[in-house]
Structure formats: structure tokens, C-alpha cells
Amino acid sequence: MRKFAIAAASVAFLASGASAFAAEQFQGTVETVNPAAGTLTLKSGQSFQFVNGTVLYGLLPGQEVGVTANGSQGIGAFDPHPAQRDGDVN
Secondary structure (H helix, E strand, C coil): CHHHHHHHHHHHHHHHHHHHHCCEEEEEEEEEEECCCCEEEECCCCEEEECCHHHHCCCCCCCEEEEEEECCEEEEEECCCHHHHHCCCC
């Protein structure tokens, strides 16, 4: 019985970790952004809802952006080309 409980706990732990690996990354151009509502829409039509809309502050329509998401739930937004912004083009 104890071995079964340990095996079940291991499976539950691995299953919970699998959802973290289900996150995908997207790149696109910002169509609309509303940090107060936590929403971001790309010109491609993809729309994301962020629990923490503060990650969207500073984003503007027309700006290139990367998005880490799990389905339509936004997890994070990032600059997909940081070296180009710093002038460090190789």
C-alpha cells in the first residue's frame, strides 16, 4: 500500500509539472493592449488574457512582442529581439 501511495504521489507531481511545460511562445505585432483589463491582441488575431496585467505596461500598438501563454491565458510578455533594441546588432 505504501508503494502505491508513493507511486500515486509521483504521478500527481509529474502531471502538475506537465502543465508548466504546456506553455507556448508566440511572436507578433501588438494590435491592442489594455494593462488595466489584462488583455493583449496581436495583429494576427490572437488574443490573450493576463491575470497580472502589469506585464503589459509599456507595450504599444505596432510594437513587436513575444508572449508566453498557456492557451489564451497569458503568462508573460517579452521583447523578442532585445539585442536589436540595445544597438548590439552582430
